[in-house]
Amino acid sequence: MEEAALNLERLGDGRALLVTQPLGEAPCVATFDKIDRAWNKTQRHNSPLTGAYSCCRMNHVVTSKDGAKTQIGCDKDALKGVLHTLFDRKVSELREACKEEGGGDLTFAERMDNSVSASGVGAYRNLWFLVALKPMQLADTVDEIDYVDRGWSKPFDELTNEDYETFCREGNGHQGGLECDPERDLDTVAWNSANMGHLPMLRYCVEKMGADPNYSNHYHMSMLLMTGRFGHDACCGTSVRN
Numbered sequence: 001m002e003e004a005a006l007n008l009e010r011l012g013d014g015r016a017l018l019v020t021q022p023l024g025e026a027p028c029v030a031t032f033d034k035i036d037r038a039w040n041k042t043q044r045h046n047s048p049l050t051g052a053y054s055c056c057r058m059n060h061v062v063t064s065k066d067g068a069k070t071q072i073g074c075d076k077d078a079l080k081g082v083l084h085t086l087f088d089r090k091v092s093e094l095r096e097a098c099k100e101e102g103g104g105d106l107t108f109a110e111r112m113d114n115s116v117s118a119s120g121v122g123a124y125r126n127l128w129f130l131v132a133l134k135p136m137q138l139a140d141t142v143d144e145i146d147y148v149d150r151g152w153s154k155p156f157d158e159l160t161n162e163d164y165e166t167f168c169r170e171g172n173g174h175q176g177g178l179e180c181d182p183e184r185d186l187d188t189v190a191w192n193s194a195n196m197g198h199l200p201m202l203r204y205c206v207e208k209m210g211a212d213p214n215y216s217n218h219y220h221m222s223m224l225l226m227t228g229r230f231g232h233d234a235c236c237g238t239s240v241r242n
Helices: 002-010 034-040 075-101 108-116 123-137 161-168 186-196 199-208 223-229 233-241
Strands: 017-020 028-031 061-063 069-071
Touching: 002 075, 002 123, 075 123, 108 123, 123 186, 161 186, 161 199, 186 199, 186 223, 186 233, 199 233, 223 233
Parallel strands: none
Antiparallel strands: 017 028, 061 069
16 A cells, blocks of 8 residues: 555655565565556556455454454545545646646657656656556456446447547546547557557447557557556457457
8 A cells, every 4th residue: 555655646756665574484675666666566466455454354343352243444445545536636737747748749659758758757658657557556356347337438339439539638537538639649549448458448449440459559569468468358359359
């Protein structure tokens, strides 16, 4: 929890020392940089909200010595509220910083490069890290996310061009919002949909809009690679079939 909050607040800057000592083992000290946090450690099973909570293990009931039972709240729900509030606040701050950084007329790849260049402040890069990796950073289950079941997306056959453009630009409050141009950045939007595990939007981009399912970003990372990296099995299957 502390590491997740630190990562959201400082956006990966700084390298905190993480000291752990599993029972019966020697102490271990590790430090992680931005890439470690954004790629190597960003998995659903590493989210603080998929951990083992004693309150859940006890079914939120504490039994005292005299047999009396007391209902207790869920620590996971409380922490979830904190993390989501922090996440939303940081995204809002980054959107304002992106206006100052500029580059809204650039392609996704050009804007990313501009953001990490000497003239940029890293705002758009950090926005991407948060928006694209949210399903893993704030996962509350180790199982693959079903966007339709969660109410985060319409089913594939009900999606419209308006839904697609909203996903490209400001997002719908659940996913999307990378300020992309719907026509120019189609392949990038499909790639980011795969990256997020957003199966309905990935299918819409490929099957309705004609996005290239074999597209790789400017770092030569394909949709298939990204879906495999983050455990999005359904999107991985779509990438293979297409």
